[in-house]
Amino acid sequence: MTHAGRQRLKLLAFFAIFALPVAVAWGMVEWRIGIPEGRTAHGELQPSLPILSQWPLTAVEKDGEGDWLLAFDCPERCAERADRWWRLHRALGREADRVSRLRIGGGGEPLPGAALSQWTASPEWRSPHRLWILDPEGRPVLGYAPEVAASDVLDDLRRLLRLNPEPPMARYDQASSVVGGGTDGQ
Incomplete structure (x- = not known):
């Protein structure tokens, strides 16, 4: 050559x-060969549900104003289900303070760090034993069936927290308003 x-x-x-x-x-x-399924969330997207303030509930409290919320409907066997979501909350590690838990229904005292509320009416979209993840503004993001694996919810929640980071000074702003008494500079 x-x-x-x-x-x-x-x-x-x-x-x-x-x-x-x-x-x-x-x-x-072109031929859809080797393309992943595209599924990233284990739960079902919930864009049609109303925001939390429009849910027919008694008073709802969150730990922090900018917290994500794990809300679970618990008409029966609440201790077992509440413990499951408490363990998931603890598994978040340092991100756990960005998430609050709300148990809807059931008797008895909630586990530490959880709030308790009751349905005042049963909406047509309600499904017993369902779990929802709500964003800091109260919009339902994901919903889960009762038999969901806690590890799947943990994966989704970690992903949501990673994709929606907390503003860098948010913790300091909250702490200074508590220490200063919230007196607007007086």
């Missing part, structure tokens, strides 16, 4: 190195 032939071969190999990945990617998109 002559020198010019080797140079042409090198040039063709160079073009192939850059063109081959583009051709493979185009084929994957």
